Amino acid sequence: MYAFIINYKAGSQKASSVYNYIKERHHNKISQHKTYYTQYEGHATEITKTIVNSGEVQTIIIIGGDGTVYEVFNGLKNNDIAIGLIPTGSGNDFARGCGMELNPYKQADLLFQQPESMLYWLGEYEVSGNQYVFASSIGFGFDGEVAQTVDQSSFKKWLNIFRLKQLIYVYGLIKNVFTYKPKNLSLNVDGECIKMDNTWLITVSNHPYFGGGMKIAPNAEVNDQHFTITTVSNISRMKILLLFITVFFGKHTSLKEVDCFNGSTVSISSDTPLIYQADGFTDEVDQCHIRKHLQSFCILK
Numbered sequence: 001m002y003a004f005i006i007n008y009k010a011g012s013q014k015a016s017s018v019y020n021y022i023k024e025r026h027h028n029k030i031s032q033h034k035t036y037y038t039q040y041e042g043h044a045t046e047i048t049k050t051i052v053n054s055g056e057v058q059t060i061i062i063i064g065g066d067g068t069v070y071e072v073f074n075g076l077k078n079n080d081i082a083i084g085l086i087p088t089g090s091g092n093d094f095a096r097g098c099g100m101e102l103n104p105y106k107q108a109d110l111l112f113q114q115p116e117s118m119l120y121w122l123g124e125y126e127v128s129g130n131q132y133v134f135a136s137s138i139g140f141g142f143d144g145e146v147a148q149t150v151d152q153s154s155f156k157k158w159l160n161i162f163r164l165k166q167l168i169y170v171y172g173l174i175k176n177v178f179t180y181k182p183k184n185l186s187l188n189v190d191g192e193c194i195k196m197d198n199t200w201l202i203t204v205s206n207h208p209y210f211g212g213g214m215k216i217a218p219n220a221e222v223n224d225q226h227f228t229i230t231t232v233s234n235i236s237r238m239k240i241l242l243l244f245i246t247v248f249f250g251k252h253t254s255l256k257e258v259d260c261f262n263g264s265t266v267s268i269s270s271d272t273p274l275i276y277q278a279d280g281f282t283d284e285v286d287q288c289h290i291r292k293h294l295q296s297f298c299i300l301k
């Protein structure tokens with residue numbers, strides 16, 4: 001049986017319309033299904049746990065953005081329920097990273113007419129003794145501060161309404177670029193300690209995209225072995241703006257201040273609280289341990 005988890009507040013606000021479209025066009029494929037609407041932050045995690053406990057559902061179809069995907073995976077833990085996504089968020093980086101169709105109506109047709117499956121490996125991270133997973137990326141420093149600005153911004157809703165959703169990240173970037181204080185951090189990758197002074201960002205990626213289509217880790221590939229880690233340090237404020245223009249094409253990696261490498265276990269520690277984002281969810285840490293999630297998930301696209 002299918003279960004739909006629908007976030008009608010996500011970015012493009014098309015979730016309800018897409019769900020109605022599916023009920024009309026593909027009713028024969030979903031004759032038996034359950035529907036859950038998310039009502040508040042964290043609700044998709046609770047819904048997913050209920051679905052898992054019921055033991056009745058083989059496939060969860062998410063209609064929402066990256067935040068909803070993050071919440072669902074954090075409720076799924078080690079389960080073999082397949083996940084389908086119809087991207088209706090502002091950023092939709094998980095859908096991009098999996099090579100999905102970004103038009104939600106076309107994606108709905110593909111999912112119910114000719115679904116393809118792929119295996120996907122999440123990242124696992126631990127903060128203050130609690131374990132979580134992320135689907136796309138976890139980022140520390142500037143990345144986290146921009147995501148926090150985006151999350152808290154009242155502009156987001158308006159830019160979504162006027163279909164200018166990409167601009168919200170540009171707004172977050174410009175707002176933080178003149179105020180961000182570069183951090184002195186300790187990074188440990190697969191047992192090797194790296195002292196990182198004047199650091200702007202450290203991003204650990206499962207696929208190339210973050211921030212709504214920016215190719216932060218252009219060579220990252222979905223795999224069970226390693227993450228792609230991108231660091232930016234000792235860079236001027238003007239050059240960071242240049243970086244965020246070139247990052248859309250993945251050309252920022254040629255800048256000498258940018259480093260890109262692979263690793264499977266990553267620890268980050270900071271003397272001062274550090275803002276991070278995991279699939280857009282933001283919080284503060286002083287220490288974080290990250291490793292590849294061993295179980296693969298079946299993604300339908």
Ligand SMILES: Nc1ncnc2c1ncn2[C@@H]1O[C@H](COP(=O)(O)OP(=O)(O)OP(=O)(O)O)[C@@H](O)[C@H]1O
Pocket residue numbers: 007008009010011012038039040041042043064065066067068069071088089090091092093279280
């Ligand atoms: N009914 C609701 N009212 C308010 N917030 C909600 C509701 N349902 C879910 N949420 C919250 O909305 C947040 C944003 O959802 P989501 O990330 O799917 O959309 P988005 O931010 O537009 O997309 P993206 O992350 O791809 O940019 C989630 O963190 C979720 O907790």
